[in-house]
Amino acid sequence: MAIFVDKSTRVVVQGITGRDGAFHTQQMLAYGTKIVAGVTPGKGGTAMHGVPVFDSMEDAVAKTKGNTSVIYVPPQFAVDAIYEAAAAGVKLIVCITEGVPANDMLKVYHYLKSKGTRLIGPNCPGIISPGLSKVGIMPAQIHKKGTIGVVSRSGTLTYEVVYQLTQAGMGQSTCIGIGGDSVIGTSFIDCLEAFEKDPDTRAVVLIGEIGGSDEEMAAEFIKKQMKKPVVGFIAGRTAPSGKRMGHAGAIISGSSGLAADKIKALNAVGVPVADIPSQVPGLIAGLMKLKTPAKRKTALANHAAPAKSTKMAKKAVFGKKVAKRHVASVRKARRR
């Protein structure tokens, strides 16, 4: 099992004849994703990489039993594409498109909630359950099937962390990019909740960034509801206030949205936050040795406990490389 996408995922690609849509359809097919249809109004009856193209989502879903949509249309059409997918009855919509107006997303969010449809994104790399299904644009080869869940507001930074995990021998159950906009369909909490329930996920990496308070909300949730270990990384410690850092949602406004506050909130609930991406695998290895959330919290609170886990990490199943990195990161933590 994995979360949100697996072997039962039947994908309809909205905007399949566009440049990005066509290219990524090919990539997803190569990965083994079940793509059952594509939609481009006016191109119905044609085919793209062997996938039948329909004029509407309604047709596509009725004829192919698609249950998931992925959207590659330009921003001015993306909102309508989301409504169309929801109206056609798909249960999961992944919107890759960047540049969707935020006020439109407010309406979309509440409409989808009333329909019980999940939206991932917009402005996201999509979702992959390695070995099962890829719905998005991430480079497939860096992923490896395993037991680590990854959830992130970013695209390429997620690739960086996944790359580090895979190199350290830690495969992933599911990796989700929830998107860099200020109004997104699926939050950290939605993903954490699903990972907590997923029997194939043993630990979670949460990759946040400046702006908003989704990370703080996630920390509250972890404190109350999560037993599985979580490791964090927060981008933007050096970002100035009042400037939008690429992502529409990555902006420190006044005194809110600071990286330091997010790190503090996560640390306070027993979630260690890596200073640099390469520390992530070591932190996971360390945490997985400590069986209960209470122990993990104490370990983080007093730096004596990680010393114990240092020895254990050496014996960890993840290989010497990780153990070494972990030892280094723990030593560093103790120095501080």
Place this chain on the structure above:
Amino acid sequence: MKIHEYQAKEIFAKFQIPIPKGEVTSSPDEARQIAVRYERPVMVKAQVHVGGRGKAGGIKYCKDPDETYFAAEEVLGMSIKGLAVKKVLVTDSVEIVNEAYVGVVLDRISKKPVIMVSPAGGIDIEEVARSTPEKIMKFGVDPIMGLRAFEATKLAMFVYRDFKLVRQAASIIGKLFNVFMECDASLAEINPLIVTRDGQLLALDAKIVLDDNALFRHPGLEALRDYESEDPDEMAAKKADLSFVKLDGTIGCCVNGAGLAMATMDLVKHFGGEPANFLDIGGSSSPEKVIAAMKIITGDPKVKIILFNIFGGITRCDDVADGIVKAVEMLRPRVPIVVRLTGTNEARAREILQSVGMQATSSMEEVVKMALRRAG
């Protein structure tokens, strides 16, 4: 996108939110003429994209046209928090009986537009929220249903007791909400909303921040962009479809993806350096974009080295390598370049770089350490 007070007030006028009469100018002579025409004392207000104009001396009361001339001359020569004042708003000076606050913001958690009202107007609302939160009433509007009149009335009643004022305020709150939704704003604010001596409500100040993502459907609003108030490098980056933010350090960064770009800056700092900028070259990485990026980075005299950190996904490493080679030929940068490439078409990219004697690492940490070593 931020717009000026006078522009926000023009939008208010279109939505029939009452504002004091006023005109914008960049000449002291014209300012004097406006004051002559108004036949009343006026306010001269600096039009810059920063808060705290009053404290910085950017807002002046002038009792006659001569004073208006000198005030305009002084304010137009000022620079507030590093931004030169290019325009002033000359506006009717009105007697204030009472000051309140009304604002609409986008709430990321509830996914609703939230209306905030407070009888404590004229001061920073964040400060009110910190020190006296009981003086603020917040209401999240159902974005599908929109704001209903009874809801606006309830908010207005939190601020005023006199029902003549409540009715006016409820109407203004409704109109401000319409400004927020119809202009695709991420913030629409009246601070202060005042009561005049004759019992009329007026929006004495106006602030609107527009959602950049929605400007494509508001050509009229896009035209309000004040290029003189924006950082020239950031504007050049925007034209080339790059995201760029200037910082103070010496390590020029060129990265694909916003999250990775921030993480790269953080890593530079982690190892003891200072990033010169945030730069995201975006998803599709044509060689032209790389050239534009390098032009902007090398334009900063403090930059000692350029660091490329590329994790290919949609972005193809060979496109970036092509861009680097072309940019080096074209621009002959005075500083060294270090490169990290991983992902899509990485091998081909290495060949391209090797053909001109350049190397690339595949580790982000390594490239940052390399940059710091070579920058000294």
